Amino acid sequence: MASIGYARVSTREQNPDGQTDLLSAAGCEKVFVEHASGVLAKRPVLDDALDYLRAGDTLVVTKLDRLGRSVRNLKEVAEGLQARGIGLKALSQGIDTTTPGGRLFFHMLAAIAEFEHDLIVERTQDGLAAARARGRKGGGRFKMTATKARQARAMYDEKTYTVQQIAETFGVSRGTIYRHLAQDARSL
Template sequence: MPNQLVQSSSENDKGAYFVSVTRACPIDREETMALVGYARVSTVGQSLDTQLQALAECSKIFQEKVSGASDDRPQLALLLDCVNEGDVVMVTKLDRLARNTRHLLEISESLQQRQVALRILNLGIDTSTPTGKLMLTMIGAIATFERELMLERQAEGIELAKRRGAYKGRKPTAMAKGREVQALAKRGLPRAEIARQAGISISSVQRILRATEK
């Protein structure tokens, strides 16, 4: 089956870059299991050819041309909304998929909840295998350790700020956005889009919606 490519970038008549995407799911559902690729470059001028060649066996490749630091990745959001149980998501490198380790784990959690496997070609990670799951778990353990160190430093900083009378308190947590998440969900928006608009992770959206269903 030839690759069906989804392009998310274009330029207006002044050469300005913008993103346009339709929300219809483009994955061919004639097959029980879909091998789905995701390719990304940071600028319009960069080529996706090397990644597309490595992902040639995929029946669908979602293409993105946005900065690695950007939270707005419409094609990744569309991919996460479209995949079903038994599918496999394939990327050439870790940094093509996720902004950082925390972002990777959020994506991984979302895929695991749908029983979708993840393959990262340059690391040899395939979460459909025990070894692949272990490798991703190790990445998660390192991320947890880094987060604990960060929280420890944060607590020390807060204590110092309190002594100086400069502490202004915490920002609202993700759960504090429950009403906003529920309102967006009632509009029929996919979870990835809800997360983007609310400024929280997909896993936080899922926790909020599960809590409201109880």
């Protein structure tokens, strides 16, 4: 029954010492340190830590956000640990899933975060629907007028300019030029 620590910093420039010090002070026998953004799907050091853990062990993190990319991902990790008989401790939040109260607290926090996310999505959709009802469309502003798009098409058809040169002429990306060229082709 070992306590195993996992620390994560988002960039190479960030220093994990604060986390590793807390994990060592909490009695972690081994600490895995990852230098990766939390949004990345692949975090090899976390995978190594999860592989290292055995039934009866406890994974210790300083904060829950160091462990999961999202609430859903965090729940998946916690449920995977629980299924293997491994506890989870988050030091700053006082969560310890090795106790019934800790499991309850963890699931309450996860449910509240998921509820909050769903509310944000719902409000966003309501706002977009209200804007559409008023005749507004979402998305960015048009970068090229119809006249500029015709000029870009003419330059492209001359075959003396590259798409990059055309894009630089109009101060837009190559993707914008390609989109307008594709729209022209569809309208013919």
